[in-house]
Amino acid sequence: MxxxxxxxxxxxxxxxxxxxxxxxxxxxxxxxxxxxxxxxxxxxxxxxxxxxxxxxxxxxxxxxxxxxxxxxxxxxxxxxxxxxxxxxxxxxxxxxxxxxxxxxxAAGGTAADPAAPARIFASPLARKLLKEAGIPLEAVAGTGPNGRIVRKDVEAAIARYEAAATAAATPPAAMPSATVLPAATPPASGPPTAPADAAPAKRPGAGFTEVPHSRVRAVIASRLTASKQTVPHFYVRRTARIDALLDLRRQLNAVSPAKISVNDLVIRAVAVAHVAVPDANVIWTDDAMRRYDTVDIGVAIASARGLVTPVLRNVSALSLSAISAQVKTFAQQADEGRLLQRDLEGGTIAVSNLGMYGVDEFTAIINPPQSAILAVGAGKPGPTVVDGELQVATQLTLVLSVDHRAIDGALAAQWMAALVTAVEEPLRLVA
CATH class of the missing domain: 2.40.50.100 (RNA polymerase II/Efflux pump adaptor protein, barrel-sandwich hybrid domain)
Incomplete structure (x- = not known):
C-alpha cells in the first residue's frame, strides 16, 4: 500500500x-x-x-x-x-x-498578467542567500527546471561578485567617510549592479557599516544567549606545564604522516580525564542525569560560515592520528557547509582553543545540552617552582566552564586535576 x-x-x-x-x-x-x-x-x-x-x-x-x-x-x-x-x-x-x-x-508569485514582467522562479533557500549577499534575483541566471534559481546558481553569483570586489579600486584616502562599492559582474541578462541599499555597505556620513546577519550567526546568537541565561555557569582555572607534551608532539610528528597539533593532544587529554572521572561524563535533563558510556567531545571550529561545534565520537578509543584526521575533516566540511545534523549532536563537553591567536586565557559559553566546555589558551614560557626550585617552563592556561546543575565544584576540581595530570604526563595520551 x-x-x-x-x-x-x-x-x-x-x-x-x-x-x-x-x-x-x-x-x-x-x-x-x-x-x-x-x-x-x-x-x-x-x-x-x-x-x-x-x-x-x-x-x-x-x-x-x-x-x-x-x-x-x-x-x-x-x-x-x-x-x-x-x-x-x-x-x-x-x-x-x-x-x-x-x-x-515561487515565493511571492502572483497570477499571470500579460503586461507584467516575467516572474523569476527561485527556491526559498536561493532567495534567502541572495538577500543575505545583497544580490538581486534579476542578476542571476537560473539553471534549475524552467530556469529556476537554485543554490549552485547563487554560489556562482556570489563568487562573481566577490571577484569583482577584489578587483575594485580602493577608495581615496582623502574621502574617509565614504566607501566605493565594487562594480558587480552579473550575467548578461541581469542589471549592471546590485542595489546599493541591499549590500553590506558603509553609507556616506553614517559612520558605520551594517552587515545583515547570516542564518548561522543568528542561530549562534540565539543559542548562546539562551545558554548564558538558563545554564548556571561556574568556572575552574588551572595552569599546566606542557614542555613534555610539546616534546612528545615533536617526536610523533617526526614519524607520523598526519601532523598532530597541540589541540589534538588536549582533546585526547579531555577523554583521558573523562575516563578517570566518569561522573563528569553527564548531561542534565529535566527528569534525570544522563550518564554516557562513551566519551564524545565537541570541537569548536571557526569556519568561513560561522562557529560550529561538531562532535568526535568515542574519543577514548581513538588514536592521536585518528583524532587529528577527523578534526581536519570537520574543519573542511564546516567551510564547505557539508556538516550533517548528526555531526553537531551529542557530546557532554567541548574544547575551544584560541591559543593559536596568542590569547592567554578566556572563558567559553557552554553549548547546551553539554555540561562543560574547556577554554584553551596559548602556551607561553614563564617562571614556575618545581621540587622547590625556580624554573622556566612552558605553561598553558585551561579554564573549564561548568553547568552547576550537572557537575558540582568538587567534581569539577577533581576532573581538572585529572586533565592537568594527563597534559603534564603525556605518555598517558598514547597508552
Whole structure:
C-alpha cells in the first residue's frame, strides 16, 4: 500500500527546513536506510533516510522548497502502484499537489498578467542567500527546471561578485567617510549592479557599516544567549606545564604522516580525564542525569560560515592520528557547509582553543545540552617552582566552564586535576 513520506523533525524545536535536493528520482527503488533527500537547517544538511525498502512513486515538492515538519513530500510504495488514494488524503490530485508545491517554491508569485514582467522562479533557500549577499534575483541566471534559481546558481553569483570586489579600486584616502562599492559582474541578462541599499555597505556620513546577519550567526546568537541565561555557569582555572607534551608532539610528528597539533593532544587529554572521572561524563535533563558510556567531545571550529561545534565520537578509543584526521575533516566540511545534523549532536563537553591567536586565557559559553566546555589558551614560557626550585617552563592556561546543575565544584576540581595530570604526563595520551 502506498504511503506518504513526511518531513521528520531534523533538529530540536525546528518547524521547517529547506528540501535542497532529491537523492532518489521518481519510480526508483531504494533499500532500507538509503538516503532519499537532503534537508537543510540553519546549521547543517540532514539526509532523510528510508525506514523500509520501497519505490519512490512521486515527488510532491521540488528541490529548493521550504517544507514544514510533518508535511508530505513524497509517495512511497510498490512498482506501478496507484497513488490516487494516498493523494486523496491530501484533498486533491497529483496536479493540485504539484501546483501547490510550485506555488510555495515561487515565493511571492502572483497570477499571470500579460503586461507584467516575467516572474523569476527561485527556491526559498536561493532567495534567502541572495538577500543575505545583497544580490538581486534579476542578476542571476537560473539553471534549475524552467530556469529556476537554485543554490549552485547563487554560489556562482556570489563568487562573481566577490571577484569583482577584489578587483575594485580602493577608495581615496582623502574621502574617509565614504566607501566605493565594487562594480558587480552579473550575467548578461541581469542589471549592471546590485542595489546599493541591499549590500553590506558603509553609507556616506553614517559612520558605520551594517552587515545583515547570516542564518548561522543568528542561530549562534540565539543559542548562546539562551545558554548564558538558563545554564548556571561556574568556572575552574588551572595552569599546566606542557614542555613534555610539546616534546612528545615533536617526536610523533617526526614519524607520523598526519601532523598532530597541540589541540589534538588536549582533546585526547579531555577523554583521558573523562575516563578517570566518569561522573563528569553527564548531561542534565529535566527528569534525570544522563550518564554516557562513551566519551564524545565537541570541537569548536571557526569556519568561513560561522562557529560550529561538531562532535568526535568515542574519543577514548581513538588514536592521536585518528583524532587529528577527523578534526581536519570537520574543519573542511564546516567551510564547505557539508556538516550533517548528526555531526553537531551529542557530546557532554567541548574544547575551544584560541591559543593559536596568542590569547592567554578566556572563558567559553557552554553549548547546551553539554555540561562543560574547556577554554584553551596559548602556551607561553614563564617562571614556575618545581621540587622547590625556580624554573622556566612552558605553561598553558585551561579554564573549564561548568553547568552547576550537572557537575558540582568538587567534581569539577577533581576532573581538572585529572586533565592537568594527563597534559603534564603525556605518555598517558598514547597508552
Amino acid at each position: 502506498a504511503i506518504l513520506l513526511r518531513v521528520p523533525e531534523v533538529a530540536t524545536g525546528s518547524t521547517e527546513a529547506v528540501l535542497t535536493e532529491w537523492l532518489v528520482s521518481e519510480n526508483s527503488p531504494f533499500e532500507a536506510g538509503a538516503a532519499l533527500a537532503v534537508l537543510e537547517t540553519d546549521k547543517a544538511a540532514v539526509e532523510v533516510e528510508a525506514e523500509t525498502s520501497a519505490v519512490l512513486l512521486r515527488h510532491l515538492v521540488d528541490g529548493g522548497s521550504t517544507v514544514e515538519v510533518g508535511a508530505p513530500i513524497a509517495v512511497l510504495g510498490a512498482v506501478g502502484e496507484d497513488v490516487s488514494a494516498v493523494l486523496a488524503e491530501l484533498g486533491g490530485n497529483v496536479a493540485a499537489v504539484t501546483a501547490a508545491a510550485g506555488a510555495a517554491g
